[in-house]
Amino acid sequence: xxxxxxxxxxxxxxxxxxxxxxxxxxxxxxxxxxxxxxxxxxxxxxxxxxxxxxxxxxxxxxxxxxxxxxxxxxxxxxxxxxxxxxxxxxxxxxxxxxxxxxxxxxxxxxxxxxxxxxxxxxxxxxxxxxxxxxxxxxxxxxxxxxxxxxxxxxxxxxxxxxxxxxxxxxxxxxxxxxxxxxxxxxxxxxxxxxxxxxxxxxxxxxxxxxxxxxxxxxxxxxxxxxxxxxxxxxxxxxxxxxxxxxxxxxxxxxxxxxxxxxxxxxxxxxxxxxxxxxxxxxxxxxxxxxxxxxxxxxxxxxxxxxxxxxxxxxxxxxxxxxxxxxxxxxxxxxxxxxxxxxxxxxxxxxxxxxxxxxx
Amino acid sequence: xxxxxxxxxxxxxxxxxxxxxxxxxxxxxxxxxxxxxxxxxxxxxxxxxxxxxxxxxxxxxxxxxxxxxxxxxxxxxxxxxxxxxxxxxxxxxxxxxxxxxxxxxxxxxxxxxxxxxxxxxxxxxxxxxxxxxxxxxxxxxxxxxxxxxxxxxxxxxxxxxxxxxxxxxxxxxxxxxxxxxxxxxxxxxxxxxxxxxxxxxxxxxxxxxxxxxxxxxxxxxxxxxxxxxxxxxxxxxxxxxxxxxxxxxxxxxxxxxxxxxxxxxxxxxxxxxxxxxxxxxxxxxxxxxxxxxxxxxxxxxxxxxxxxxxxxxxxxxxxxxxxxxxxxxxxxxxxxxxxxxxxxxxxxxxxxxxxxxxxxxxxxxxxxxxxxxxxxxxxx
Numbered sequence: 001x002x003x004x005x006x007x008x009x010x011x012x013x014x015x016x017x018x019x020x021x022x023x024x025x026x027x028x029x030x031x032x033x034x035x036x037x038x039x040x041x042x043x044x045x046x047x048x049x050x051x052x053x054x055x056x057x058x059x060x061x062x063x064x065x066x067x068x069x070x071x072x073x074x075x076x077x078x079x080x081x082x083x084x085x086x087x088x089x090x091x092x093x094x095x096x097x098x099x100x101x102x103x104x105x106x107x108x109x110x111x112x113x114x115x116x117x118x119x120x121x122x123x124x125x126x127x128x129x130x131x132x133x134x135x136x137x138x139x140x141x142x143x144x145x146x147x148x149x150x151x152x153x154x155x156x157x158x159x160x161x162x163x164x165x166x167x168x169x170x171x172x173x174x175x176x177x178x179x180x181x182x183x184x185x186x187x188x189x190x191x192x193x194x195x196x197x198x199x200x201x202x203x204x205x206x207x208x209x210x211x212x213x214x215x216x217x218x219x220x221x222x223x224x225x226x227x228x229x230x231x232x233x234x235x236x237x238x239x240x241x242x243x244x245x246x247x248x249x250x251x252x253x254x255x256x257x258x259x260x261x262x263x264x265x266x267x268x269x270x271x272x273x274x275x276x277x278x279x280x281x282x283x284x285x286x287x288x289x290x291x292x293x294x295x296x297x298x299x300x301x302x303x304x305x306x307x308x309x310x311x312x313x314x315x316x317x318x319x320x321x322x323x324x325x326x327x328x329x330x331x332x333x334x335x336x337x338x339x340x341x342x343x344x345x346x347x348x349x350x351x352x353x354x355x356x357x358x359x
Numbered sequence: 360x361x362x363x364x365x366x367x368x369x370x371x372x373x374x375x376x377x378x379x380x381x382x383x384x385x386x387x388x389x390x391x392x393x394x395x396x397x398x399x400x401x402x403x404x405x406x407x408x409x410x411x412x413x414x415x416x417x418x419x420x421x422x423x424x425x426x427x428x429x430x431x432x433x434x435x436x437x438x439x440x441x442x443x444x445x446x447x448x449x450x451x452x453x454x455x456x457x458x459x460x461x462x463x464x465x466x467x468x469x470x471x472x473x474x475x476x477x478x479x480x481x482x483x484x485x486x487x488x489x490x491x492x493x494x495x496x497x498x499x500x501x502x503x504x505x506x507x508x509x510x511x512x513x514x515x516x517x518x519x520x521x522x523x524x525x526x527x528x529x530x531x532x533x534x535x536x537x538x539x540x541x542x543x544x545x546x547x548x549x550x551x552x553x554x555x556x557x558x559x560x561x562x563x564x565x566x567x568x569x570x571x572x573x574x575x576x577x578x579x580x581x582x583x584x585x586x587x588x589x590x591x592x593x594x595x596x597x598x599x600x601x602x603x604x605x606x607x608x609x610x611x612x613x614x615x616x617x618x619x620x621x622x623x624x625x626x627x628x629x630x631x632x633x634x635x636x637x638x639x640x641x642x643x644x645x646x647x648x649x650x651x652x653x654x655x656x657x658x659x660x661x662x663x664x665x666x667x668x669x670x671x672x673x674x675x676x677x678x679x680x681x682x683x684x685x686x687x688x689x690x691x692x693x694x695x696x697x698x699x700x701x702x703x704x705x706x707x708x709x710x711x712x713x714x715x716x717x718x719x720x721x722x723x724x725x726x727x728x729x730x731x732x733x734x735x736x737x738x739x
Contacts, residue, residue, distance in 0.1 A: 198645030
């Protein structure tokens, strides 16, 4: 990276809470080459700020969150919580860690136990993580925090008696019961109806502010990241290919993959023209994109992971993997051809290092 | 393959599918759930009609009901569905068809692309056998010809022929969905019903598949009924959009009218629910609350408990679709006689009054801008 240090767009909100430093995770599948699910990923979470991890399915965004949650062992790298390196070994240490770092799952239909009431779902984490708390007062208070009011109506309900949005609220309340400093939300709204999503994101935003939570928001919807996150990290094939403030990154994407993501989002203002005309011509990937998506199925790609789908790919891209290079005070992207991909951001050729890929 | 057909020929053209006064209830011990309530909708040749609504709004029930694919406890209680394709000499009434007539209609004339491609494909058949299966059941063509056709169908949806021998679990989600589309097109249907075909997919793949669907439609000339909860997608894809809520159609208009001149408060709410990537950041309000219990639907407008424009008159409104008074397009119809496209938004609701019916007395005191008409009076 260049001389000037890269500043996170989320840093202004509050003190540093959690750091992922060159975190990698390999999965072994049979006897073949290991699958690099997460490669050399570094980012910080700050109190009271939302960092979004955006990428397609299989990009490693959920694995990254599971590493932070202590649910997967790191292959290499470090995770620090409040400046101290995290060593989760043994049940007690794991429980202590869980008091600080909580996880909200995508599917509220699967993450709540169908044989237990809302009350049970909330009492349990209270007993485990806040033994001093008075459950009979705390549980209704938690429900009110996630705006399930009046709380009395919901206490003795079972998950199947609740709507999807209400279930996800219970999942939020359960995460809050531990009074965490870090909340990892894995696609918290993508199973919900469009009309409810906004409400849920507003609720999360409100909780973030009220409890100054450091939040990691995982999503494949880059438009919601624009509205909700302070900093956006774009992941592709296990690597962060671009990062920067949500608004800037979505309005002027630098990396060809981010550009593809932004170009693919539904655009109501385009009213059919893009799809009904020849949509493929507008996409950077072109008709050969289909072969490209098969190439993606291979476990490893030499060089830049995006090269099979990238219109700018040349021999170097197929050989060497570029490292993140800083392009402004708060932005970085990993591409050999930034001056071609985003000439308004990177006017001339930029010196890019090869990523120290853990292969 | 049939000759290309012009895209949506405009209002007034001969509809392929005409749904009239269509109602479906689910008979439960706790009473009838009115899942689809007196819906009128038509689909013209070559047209893409989008059906938008949240889960439980009855959009899938409507689509499956039209093909008579619903099982007990679902009951079709009223209506008529007329099908007029190129291959049938005169309009056929689907709701009174005998089983063998239905068998000929399904897939051959009206095909469905189901939401979950993993569940809709047979896990023990490879791609070619799936396609042959569909063709053997609905087309009478020699085996050799069917094999050639299976291969050319894959070309059509952009999957390499080497994949013919792959099993569903060996394919990515996008490819499975493409196989589903290939299967639907195997019999050259006139109408393809797509039930959230891209909801489970990534945006990049989604866009790729949608572009492909549109391309195939232009090429083969079928009509599409596209079901989704994502209105932003429909704005770009559909010719006309029907907005459904609590089993009823609340608004029906061209995509352009819906986008710029949305009349119904629910449509306005939907439009204000999704964050957009382009253009300036907007103030998003969403729609607080949740849909009504369809066992005990509220009197009048079902959207009233969540509606920011609500007045006491809304409890008596007859939910007929009437032309929007200020719209130049007579095909733009809405079930709300009070709110017009230009009506300024009322005070943004605080999310705290989640699902609770708000105090109508207070709401009624706020003047409702725009032209007020008596409920049920035909639009001028």
